[in-house]
Amino acid sequence: MLGYRFKVGKLIRDKLPSIMRDQGLRVFEHSMDDEAFEAALRAKLIEEAAEAQSAQTQTDLAHELADLQEVILALASFHGLSAQDVEAVRLEKRRARGGFDGRIFNAAVEADLGLPAANYYLSRPEQYPQDT
Numbered sequence: 401m402l403g404y405r406f407k408v409g410k411l412i413r414d415k416l417p418s419i420m421r422d423q424g425l426r427v428f429e430h431s432m433d434d435e436a437f438e439a440a441l442r443a444k445l446i447e448e449a450a451e452a453q454s455a456q457t458q459t460d461l462a463h464e465l466a467d468l469q470e471v472i473l474a475l476a477s478f479h480g481l482s483a484q485d486v487e488a489v490r491l492e493k494r495r496a497r498g499g500f501d502g503r504i505f506n507a508a509v510e511a512d513l514g515l516p517a518a519n520y521y522l523s524r525p526e527q528y529p530q531d532t
Contacts, residue, residue, distance in 0.1 A: 410447065411440035413470075441475045
């Protein structure tokens with residue numbers, strides 16, 4: 401007797417097909433080529449970030465951050481970067497620009513015409529709309 405079929409359409413952890421089959425599910429999976437895998441990793445990055453954003457408890461947040469970190473490490477590895485490579489860049493950025501310890505929120509900036517920084521913001525109108 402056939403039951404329900406649900407479209408999933410996303411990257412999953414390696415052991416999940418076996419776990420799902422042990423639960424009586426029929427799983428339709430395949431391995432991806434490099435292009436599809438990178439796209440799926442980038443989509444998974446957004447998915448996991450959104451789940452971390454909506455986590456309600458400390459435990460849930462820890463689980464979502466762990467998932468996010470797993471995706472980050474997989475994406476880094478795909479591009480030939482180690483966890484240490486990423487950590488070195490993180491530490492350098494922290495040394496040069498600081499972390500988030502100060503809880504600083506930037507509501508807006510103003511820049512005079514012709515200033516290189518103005519061109520930076522003007523070139524990204526979706527990210528930085530002009531505040532008239």
